[in-house]
Amino acid sequence: MLKDVICKLDYSNFEEIALVIFGCCFVAIVWGATRLKRESTDRFSSIPIEDSVVDPWKGSES
Amino acid sequence: MGSAIGRWRLDPFQELASQRLGKTATDGEKMKEVSVASANASRQATNGLQSAVMESFSYNDGIVRMFVTATILWGLVGTLAGVLVATLLVLPNLFSGFNPNITALLSFGRLRPVHTNAAIFAFAGNAIFAAIYYSTQRLCKCRMWSSTLGLLHFWGWQAIIVAAAITLPLGITQGKEYAELEWPIDLAIAVVWLGFFGGNFFMTLWKRRERHMYVALWFYIATIVTVTVLHVFNNLVVPVGLGKSYSVYAGVQDALMQWWYGHNAVAFFLTTPFLGLMYYFLPKAAERPVFSYKLSIIHFWSLVFLYIWAGPHHLHYTALPEWACTFGMLFSVMLWMPSWGGMINGLLTLRGAWNKVTSDPVLKFFVVGITFYGMSTFEGPLLSVKSVNALSHYTDWTIAHVHSGALGWNGFMTFGMIYWLLPRLYQTRLWSKKMAEWHFWLGTIGILLYIVPIYAAGITQGLMWRAMDDLGRMQYPNFVETVQSIIPFWWARVLGGGVYVVGVVLLAINAIATWMSRPSKYEVPVYTAARLERRYQDAPVPPSKLAGAPVLEAAVAIDRVTKMDWHRRWERLPLLFTVLTTAAVIVASLFEIIPTFLIRSNVPTIASVKPYTPLELAGRDIYVSEGCYNCHSQMIRPMIAETQRYGEYSKAGEFVYDRPFQWGSRRIGPDLAREGGRQSSFWHWEHFNNPAQRSPGSVMPSYGHLLVQRLNFGEIQKRIHAAHFLGAPYDQELTDAEAMARTQAEVVAAEIIAQGGTVSFEGKLIKESTAIALIAYMQRMGKDLYRVDTPVPPLAEPVPDKAPETAPMPR
Numbered sequence: 001m002l003k004d005v006i007c008k009l010d011y012s013n014f015e016e017i018a019l020v021i022f023g024c025c026f027v028a029i030v031w032g033a034t035r036l037k038r039e040s041t042d043r044f045s046s047i048p049i050e051d052s053v054v055d056p057w058k059g060s061e062s
Numbered sequence: 063m064g065s066a067i068g069r070w071r072l073d074p075f076q077e078l079a080s081q082r083l084g085k086t087a088t089d090g091e092k093m094k095e096v097s098v099a100s101a102n103a104s105r106q107a108t109n110g111l112q113s114a115v116m117e118s119f120s121y122n123d124g125i126v127r128m129f130v131t132a133t134i135l136w137g138l139v140g141t142l143a144g145v146l147v148a149t150l151l152v153l154p155n156l157f158s159g160f161n162p163n164i165t166a167l168l169s170f171g172r173l174r175p176v177h178t179n180a181a182i183f184a185f186a187g188n189a190i191f192a193a194i195y196y197s198t199q200r201l202c203k204c205r206m207w208s209s210t211l212g213l214l215h216f217w218g219w220q221a222i223i224v225a226a227a228i229t230l231p232l233g234i235t236q237g238k239e240y241a242e243l244e245w246p247i248d249l250a251i252a253v254v255w256l257g258f259f260g261g262n263f264f265m266t267l268w269k270r271r272e273r274h275m276y277v278a279l280w281f282y283i284a285t286i287v288t289v290t291v292l293h294v295f296n297n298l299v300v301p302v303g304l305g306k307s308y309s310v311y312a313g314v315q316d317a318l319m320q321w322w323y324g325h326n327a328v329a330f331f332l333t334t335p336f337l338g339l340m341y342y343f344l345p346k347a348a349e350r351p352v353f354s355y356k357l358s359i360i361h362f363w364s365l366v367f368l369y370i371w372a373g374p375h376h377l378h379y380t381a382l383p384e385w386a387c388t389f390g391m392l393f394s395v396m397l398w399m400p401s402w403g404g405m406i407n408g409l410l411t412l413r414g415a416w417n418k419v420t421s422d423p424v425l426k427f428f429v430v431g432i433t434f435y436g437m438s439t440f441e442g443p444l445l446s447v448k449s450v451n452a453l454s455h456y457t458d459w460t461i462a463h464v465h466s467g468a469l470g471w472n473g474f475m476t477f478g479m480i481y482w483l484l485p486r487l488y489q490t491r492l493w494s495k496k497m498a499e500w501h502f503w504l505g506t507i508g509i510l511l512y513i514v515p516i517y518a519a520g521i522t523q524g525l526m527w528r529a530m531d532d533l534g535r536m537q538y539p540n541f542v543e544t545v546q547s548i549i550p551f552w553w554a555r556v557l558g559g560g561v562y563v564v565g566v567v568l569l570a571i572n573a574i575a576t577w578m579s580r581p582s583k584y585e586v587p588v589y590t591a592a593r594l595e596r597r598y599q600d601a602p603v604p605p606s607k608l609a610g611a612p613v614l615e616a617a618v619a620i621d622r623v624t625k626m627d628w629h630r631r632w633e634r635l636p637l638l639f640t641v642l643t644t645a646a647v648i649v650a651s652l653f654e655i656i657p658t659f660l661i662r663s664n665v666p667t668i669a670s671v672k673p674y675t676p677l678e679l680a681g682r683d684i685y686v687s688e689g690c691y692n693c694h695s696q697m698i699r700p701m702i703a704e705t706q707r708y709g710e711y712s713k714a715g716e717f718v719y720d721r722p723f724q725w726g727s728r729r730i731g732p733d734l735a736r737e738g739g740r741q742s743s744f745w746h747w748e749h750f751n752n753p754a755q756r757s758p759g760s761v762m763p764s765y766g767h768l769l770v771q772r773l774n775f776g777e778i779q780k781r782i783h784a785a786h787f788l789g790a791p792y793d794q795e796l797t798d799a800e801a802m803a804r805t806q807a808e809v810v811a812a813e814i815i816a817q818g819g820t821v822s823f824e825g826k827l828i829k830e831s832t833a834i835a836l837i838a839y840m841q842r843m844g845k846d847l848y849r850v851d852t853p854v855p856p857l858a859e860p861v862p863d864k865a866p867e868t869a870p871m872p873r
């Protein structure tokens with residue numbers, strides 16, 4: 001049955017469909033990244049160089 | 063650990079700073095750090111961030127030391143093997159004086175996979191594990207979940223490497239690039255990678271004390287998940303014995319799966335974990351946070367979405383459907399964006415710290431490593447463009463590209479990490495900073511000495527293959543002539559590789575000397591932090607700007623969604639994050655795989671293409687075992703330059719019984735897709751014995767061992783059964799394979815004798831040699847397309863003696 005369904009698909013458009021899927025995901029991720037507040041990115045990026053635990057919302061307690 | 067808790071408490075960063083300054087922290091300083099940490103935890107607990115339960119823990123650096131040691135050891139082995147195989151190309155008869163059975167073990171075809179596997183899975187693999195074990199503990203603020211799993215992982219992985227180093231020279235191989243290891247080893251890889259390593263990693267994430275998962279951990283998650291998926295699905299086989307199996311995929315489908323795997327092995331084994339390494343160790347070494355965390359998020363998701371679709375660009379102009387190739391090219395070109403985003407992010411992390419680069423070898427390695435990442439990720443998409451690929455494919459251009467990535471990006475990032483880790487792991491100073499500087503310069507010069515001539519060799523040979531004279535005929539019809547023209551470049555490669563190896567030797571000496579100056583007993587810093595609360599209260603979502611405005615409720619909801627608070631939650635939920643990454647990888651893969659497998663028009667069958675005879679099948683297995691695909695392709699592209707040289711271009715339907723496909727990726731020798739009938743069987747016999755005699759200037763080594771080794775006819779029957787199980791329409795072969803093989807061997811041997819050969823060679827009948835089977839296979843190559851079966855006249859209906867008493871049962 002799956003084979004029948006797949007055979008009905010017009011796979012010649014797969015590149016375009018894939019591009020659209022990627023485009024949507026990419027826009028969503030870029031949008032999400034740009035919405036990050038400066039304080040949040042500062043906190044996250046400091047995780048490897050800080051010894052104390054960092055709170056995602058409130059920041060480092062040190 | 064217990065005794066160490068009370069005895070030794072030290073902030074590791076204070077310790078590191080002290081080491082840099084060349085002084086030892088006092089006990090007073092150490093105790094002060096602990097009290098700060100405890101106070102922090104208490105405050106966090108009262109804020110509801112952490113549990114009130116305080117926990118003490120230390121990091122497991124023993125396992126990191128083991129992986130670092132293994133990285134250096136295998137780095138040495140892998141690069142030495144590389145120099146050896148490079149030398150074999152310029153001195154093909156280097157081992158010709160040895161016993162033929164020894165020579166067989168040391169041929170280019172068998173040793174090249176040893177080099178690639180040692181470099182990728184042994185050197186880069188152990189480097190990845192060292193990086194992940196060290197950084198994950200620090201980023202999660204907790205010890206690795208299980209020391210036992212860590213040890214099982216370490217020794218299991220080393221055992222796999224040793225098994226590879228033994229089986230590959232013996233010719234035990236699946237015949238697929240970077241996936242050569244046979245099924246028992248593949249099973250072991252799955253258990254060690256996912257069971258020991260993955261299990262330990264994910265449980266550590268689960269038990270972490272840091273709420274937010276830093277971006278390096280995302281790259282590690284993507285690595286573990288995707289490599290598992292790639293490894294399992296590309297290595298689905300039907301075993302014939304412990305050392306032999308047939309891929310469940312054939313021809314075009316096998317090619318698609320292999321390069322889906324091959325390209326993504328580069329992506330998710332040699333790129334994403336090293337990016338995780340970069341995002342952790344570069345800020346540590348530069349002592350400043352990554353330039354843009356936002357860019358790192360975009361970098362991560364773009365890579366995960368894009369890489370997985372790009373595999374078919376390895377198969378341009380082959381029998382793979384064109385839509386799949388276009389698909390691969392399109393997404394490869396788009397990879398420029400995130401790759402350069404990552405490179406820029408890495409380099410700009412050093413903003414304000416460039417003065418340190420001049421004096422710190424660690425940063426030097428990182429800067430050059432990231433620059434090579436930028437170069438090779440610029441070049442990769444370029445090579446995926448069809449018109450460029452038409453020139454570059456099958457030439458040394460690809461080899462140069464791969465080595466700029468492997469030696470420059472993977473090698474230098476690993477060396478930088480090791481030099482940063484050595485003093486911290488062994489709790490002493492690096493033995494010689496000057497030697498590290500020497501390593502850096504030797505490595506850099508070695509890479510340039512390697513890649514520049516090989517780029518020149520690739521472009522030279524590619525242009526010679528397609529050069530036409532005024533009458534439209536090949537300007538260089540003799541393939542060997544094109545090989546001879548690039549041999550000086552190959553010599554330069556040996557020199558460049560040798561210089562690079564000297565650098566690795568310096569690293570090994572420096573590491574051993576640093577280890578020898580270690581303290582009698584390692585100090586184990588103990589940390590205190592609160593356990594994470596199971597239920598975490600997210601910060602309240604700020605109200606929508608549209609709340610209360612005269613707009614639809616849907617507009618308010620959309621506004622809330624676009625604030626992306628949901629993504630912040632994902633970033634601290636390992637299970638969800640893993641599921642999403644897996645879904646991204648699998649959905650993208652299915653877009654390519656499903657149509658290729660399920661739509662018949664993608665692989666049009668050709669009625670005249672028949673399964674191999676038992677002897678030809680045995681010969682094909684020898685072809686795979688000897689690693690012939692490392693030098694010969696079996697894929698004629700639809701280009702004038704190729705069809706003039708090799709014959710009619712290859713069709714998808716010609717490969718339906720090829721398990722595994724043997725299209726190859728490099729032409730050190732000519733394409734063999736239409737080799738059948740091109741030369742006499744006796745020519746092949748002589749050519750195996752002494753290639754340069756039949757083909758002056760050839761760099762092919764002698765395969766004299768094939769002439770004296772006896773073919774195991776008894777093995778053929780079960781191989782026929784396995785091929786039949788996978789769909790080959792055998793009939794009489796299912797019961798008489800051995801006898802049929804012996805009969806055909808006698809025919810081939812008779813041909814050879816009639817053409818000038820002898821009945822026996824070195825006291826052994828030639829009809830029983832392995833070479834006979836290989837010749838039978840080679841004489842079959844590419845001939846089915848032109849096969850015209852003589853129609854068999856229908857037999858006259860036998861006249862029954864009497865009418866049947868009962869009508870036959872309907873079937």
